Amino acid sequence: MTRTLRGLVLCAALCVLAGCSTSDDHTVPDALCGVPVGSKPLAPLLPDGKKLEQSAKTLGAESSTCSVFVDKRQAVYLTDDVTDAGTDPVAVQRDALARMGNPQKAAVGDDARIADQGAIAVSACAYQGTPRKFVTLINLTSPHPVPKPTADRRKALESFLRAYLPKALEAKGCRK
Incomplete structure (x- = not known):
């Protein structure tokens, strides 16, 4: 996949309806399983x-998963949950x-940890008028996660969470 992997908004919308979408035009989606995050933070x-x-x-009104595959190999696994x-x-x-790998506190949401191959943000x-917590957990599942330098990967994970968390909250109906 090259940087030309841009623009799967329609396919991502279909992903929500059909449960899966495929890109034959080799673009990074602007939406991740229906959450409009933009292609730049994910790429x-x-x-x-x-x-x-x-x-x-x-997995119910309060829980969902999203997997991203590149050439049929899972690269990203993400969960969104509303918890008590x-x-x-x-x-x-x-x-x-x-x-x-080595989770460190990060300034994303109310609490977050960025690790070498994944992250969590809370x-x-x-939610439906009740105080709750929204949780996003992302796991880079590729055997060779990118970006290759760990420091760059951690920065990319944090940037992704900053872009994704508010949009995912909104999509799940969780109000700040």
């Missing part, structure tokens, strides 16, 4: 390849974050 996290596919799954206000999602995901919100 640095995707390996080179020729064909990009997205697969979204709704008393849960500490960072503590719940402590072991998973440790497996992603934001308090009101």
Whole structure:
């Protein structure tokens, strides 16, 4: 995938309806499984390849997953969840974050950790009139995550979360 991987808005919208979308025009989507994030924050996290596919799954009104495949290999796995206000999602995901490599606190949302191969961001919100927390967990699943330098990858993950979190909150109906 080259930097020409831009513009899958329609396919991403279909992804929400059909559960999967495919790009034959080799573009990075402007929406990630229906969440309009723009292609710029996602592009640095995707390996080179020729064909990009997205697969979204709704696991209920409060939980969903999104997988991005490049040339049929999963490159990104993302979950969005609305959880109760008393849960500490960072503590719940402590072991998973440790497996992603050296998680460090980041200034995204109300709490966030950026690791070598993934990240988590949490934001308090009101969901259906009740105080809740919105949680995004992203895992770079490619055996050779990009960008290659870990420091650049961490910056790219943080940039992605800054762009994605507010749009995902809105898409899930979680109000700040």
